[in-house]
Amino acid sequence: MSKEEYKPKILGFLCNWCCYAAADAAGVSRYQYPPNLRTIRVMCTGRVDPSFVLRGFVEGADGIFTGG
Amino acid sequence: MGMNALVFNVLQEIGVNPERFSLQWASAAEAPRFVKLITEFTGKIKELGPLGQAEGIEPDEMKIRLDKGLAAVSSRKVRMVFGNTAKTIRKEGIFTQEYINGVIEAKLTKAITKALTAEEATEGAKPAAPEKExxxxxxxxxxxxxxxxxxxxxxxxxxxxxxxxxxxxxxxxxxxxxxxxxx
Structure with a gap:
């Protein structure tokens, strides 16, 4: 499999008030960004627990992005 | 910030590249910054390849290690030490990433390794539970x-x-x- 075909699974924990809104704004203003991100909206980045991240890797994520 | 230090430590302990986890900041008004961060992060993960490939770990072994890491992070001992460490960091009032990384590493490495090795010991107990049927x-x-x-x-x-x-x-x-x- 070549590198171009490989589509990484990226899990994103996005804060409702910051990164999630930023992602929304990026969509509204039609910025292009990679479609590999699977988003989980949390009400605050402080809600993200280390076990969430490890669980994400267990469930098969290749990378985990946390955005506050 | 203490959270990502703990995750980095655990990932290193179980042999996963810590670069696979990233904690970044972008405000609601910073859509271009968010796009930049996501593009960079995706590029980095694409370079690293699927989980375990860059690390040279077989998928089965990877699964075992990640389960161990998850159990360690969920263990009461580690969570308690982590909570206490966070409290001392708040008291001292120094919030640079380097300082927090240092404190977390100093106080939690022992608990994490202990939790990981303890998991090995109790591993025999876990599969035994479903066997009761x-x-x-x-x-x-x-x-x-x-x-x-x-x-x-x-x-x-x-x-x-x-x-x-x-x-x-x-x-x-x-x-x-x-x-x-x-x-």
């Missing part, structure tokens, strides 16, 4: 599980862990409550 394994497995779980727990924290070990023993051998208590 099998009539053949009924007699042998629960006893082993109970005896294995207890010494491991005693090492970690004598009084509190004993309470922890009991429900585990109960799960493993619901019918043999009496024998577990006598021991």
């Amino acid at each position: 099998k009539p053949a394994a009924k007699k042998a497995a629960p006893r082993k599980a109970a005896s294995k779980a207890k010494p491991a727990a005693k090492k970690a924290a004598p009084k509190k862990a004993a309470a922890k070990a009991k429900p585990a023993a109960k799960k493993a051998a619901p019918k043999k409550k009496g024998t577990a208590k006598k021991k």
